[in-house]
Amino acid sequence: MQDFIERLRAFDLDFNPPPSEAGIEALQSGLECRLPDESLALYRDHDGHRRCGQLEWRLLPAAEALDLYRGVFQNRGRYGLRFLWYDGQSNYAGVYADGPLQGRVCIEQHDNLPSPGDCSCQE
Numbered sequence: 001m002q003d004f005i006e007r008l009r010a011f012d013l014d015f016n017p018p019p020s021e022a023g024i025e026a027l028q029s030g031l032e033c034r035l036p037d038e039s040l041a042l043y044r045d046h047d048g049h050r051r052c053g054q055l056e057w058r059l060l061p062a063a064e065a066l067d068l069y070r071g072v073f074q075n076r077g078r079y080g081l082r083f084l085w086y087d088g089q090s091n092y093a094g095v096y097a098d099g100p101l102q103g104r105v106c107i108e109q110h111d112n113l114p115s116p117g118d119c120s121c122q123e
Contacts, residue, residue, distance in 0.1 A: 015046035027062040033097035
């Protein structure tokens with residue numbers, strides 16, 4: 001994971017400073033789950049970033065991920081899906097934090113928001 005983070009940092013995306021361990025615990029508590037180790041490693045490195053630059057997706061700052069979960073996606077918590085990335089085009093990417101799809105990634109396009117079963121999962 002460290003190699004991935006180093007490659008990500010090469011894009012110079014104006015990363016926010018990482019949250020404290022208490023902030024990471026508050027994120028998981030607010031999202032009502034334990035995030036996968038890979039997602040935690042990203043947040044331990046940086047608390048999201050504001051622009052995508054050459055990348056299509058950006059990691060949401062913890063506060064923004066919590067607001068999104070509470071305001072839009074909390075009713076889908078039973079699926080174990082937590083959205084942590086955004087592409088600026090109303091599309092979200094997330095990870096399944098528990099359940100049979102735990103550890104898989106889901107990309108949800110804004111056209112599909114009413115039906116959570118429509119997302120495509122990747123390992």
